[in-house]
Amino acid sequence: GIIGCGRIADLNIQGYLDHPKCELVAVCDINEALAKKRMQEWGAKKYYTDFEKLCADPEVNAVEILLPHTLHLPAVISAARAGKHISLQKPMCTELWEGRKMVEVAKQAGVWFRVTENFMYYPPFRLMKKYLDAGEIGTPLSIDMRLAGGAGGWWVPLKTWLWHIDPERCGGTPAVYDDGYHKLSIAKFMLGEIEKVKCWLDFTFAVVDVPSLVTWKHKSGQVGVWEVETGVNLMMNHKYYGADEWVEITGTKGVITGTRCTSRLMEIPPLILYKDGQHIAIDDIRDDWADSFHDAGWHFIDSLLEGKQPDLSGEDALYLMKFWKAIWKSSCENREVSLSEIKEEAEQTNA
Numbered sequence: 037g038i039i040g041c042g043r044i045a046d047l048n049i050q051g052y053l054d055h056p057k058c059e060l061v062a063v064c065d066i067n068e069a070l071a072k073k074r075m076q077e078w079g080a081k082k083y084y085t086d087f088e089k090l091c092a093d094p095e096v097n098a099v100e101i102l103l104p105h106t107l108h109l110p111a112v113i114s115a116a117r118a119g120k121h122i123s124l125q126k127p128m129c130t131e132l133w134e135g136r137k138m139v140e141v142a143k144q145a146g147v148w149f150r151v152t153e154n155f156m157y158y159p160p161f162r163l164m165k166k167y168l169d170a171g172e173i174g175t176p177l178s179i180d181m182r183l184a185g186g187a188g189g190w191w192v193p194l195k196t197w198l199w200h201i202d203p204e205r206c207g208g209t210p211a212v213y214d215d216g217y218h219k220l221s222i223a224k225f226m227l228g229e230i231e232k233v234k235c236w237l238d239f240t241f242a243v244v245d246v247p248s249l250v251t252w253k254h255k256s257g258q259v260g261v262w263e264v265e266t267g268v269n270l271m272m273n274h275k276y277y278g279a280d281e282w283v284e285i286t287g288t289k290g291v292i293t294g295t296r297c298t299s300r301l302m303e304i305p306p307l308i309l310y311k312d313g314q315h316i317a318i319d320d321i322r323d324d325w326a327d328s329f330h331d332a333g334w335h336f337i338d339s340l341l342e343g344k345q346p347d348l349s350g351e352d353a354l355y356l357m358k359f360w361k362a363i364w365k366s367s368c369e370n371r372e373v374s375l376s377e378i379k380e381e382a383e384q385t386n387a
């Protein structure tokens with residue numbers, strides 16, 4: 037069952053529709069016309085406007101939750117208590133206690149729970165990780181990431197933009213927290229846990245947290261940097277959002293660069309390996325942003341079929357939320373912050 041049929045559902049649905057062992061039973065959206073339209077478009081059997089009802093449907097055994105962030109906790113509780121396996125879209129929550137509560141309810145219910153983000157499944161980034169683990173660039177020394185926001189991008193309903201940029205409803209900032217979840221996930225995926233961060237977040241029009249600079253040190257010694265900027269007249273060659281990424285890892289004997297995840301700012305190969313004085317361009321690889329969503333969906337279904345925890349567990353997601361909280365604290369207090377300083381708050385409601 038799909039809960040939330042808004043903007044990003046267009047991409048999240050693809051892997052589920054395409055997986056030979058997955059059947060889309062039901063969709064749910066509070067907007068009835070949209071729920072009906074999605075049911076027809078995606079060939080689901082039925083639609084609901086209340087997620088409690090979808091969760092109670094005995095034909096549904098797993099859900100993908102694609103709701104605004106303040107609804108993540110109630111939807112996870114509803115699905116877990118009804119015994120459904122859960123894939124929740126990033127970012128996990130607005131406060132750490134909510135994330136802890138999700139982990140607990142899923143555990144008590146004995147259901148698999150993951151908090152998905154798609155960048156980890158972008159085929160060039162997965163190959164980058166393989167090269168890294170195979171020692172192609174020697175011992176990694178640093179990771180360098182860039183997000184360039186720009187002009188253009190697909191149509192996004194105004195209602196969607198409004199909750200995404202409202203700190204109360206989004207739970208953080210639009211760039212470094214909301215989009216940042218992907219980048220923090222990639223940093224941890226590539227080089228492991230983080231020891232400390234030092235960051236500077238600026239705001240344009242008092243709303244969007246650009247330009248910003250996020251730096252950190254991994255527990256295993258490598259340094260990381262993420263530059264976040266937006267060019268209002270920087271026209272993106274896009275199919276999706278008007279933004280693009282760049283991830284580069286330097287090692288003791290080489291450099292590996294992954295480009296153009298969301299858009300195609302530069303028409304260069306999606307992965308370039310430099311070693312032994314030579315550039316090796318890898319361009320015979322799937323590199324559409326939609327591929328990353330597709331593969332994230334397949335990973336969830338395959339994990340359920342194999343009866344094992346999908347990647348990006350609830351605990352992993354809580355770790356990324358702490359990474360974000362440390363970034364925010366560092367920027368507000370203008371100092372270096374260790375992740376060990378970030379404590380989980382006590383539960384604030386009797387949800």
Ligand SMILES: NC(=O)c1ccc[n+]([C@@H]2O[C@H](COP(=O)([O-])OP(=O)(O)OC[C@H]3O[C@@H](n4cnc5c(N)ncnc54)[C@H](O)[C@@H]3O)[C@@H](O)[C@H]2O)c1
Pocket residue numbers: 039040041042043044045064065066067070085086087101102103104105107125126127153154193195196214
């Ligand atoms: N992976 C990515 O790159 C990416 C990109 C965009 C959004 N997201 C995430 O996806 C999720 C959804 O974001 P979106 O941009 O699609 O938002 P959206 O606002 O377009 O979609 C949310 C949908 O939820 C529906 N909804 C709201 N309240 C509801 C309720 N009580 N019951 C049922 N339906 C309800 C809305 O009508 C809307 O259709 C968020 O977690 C967001 O952070 C991820």
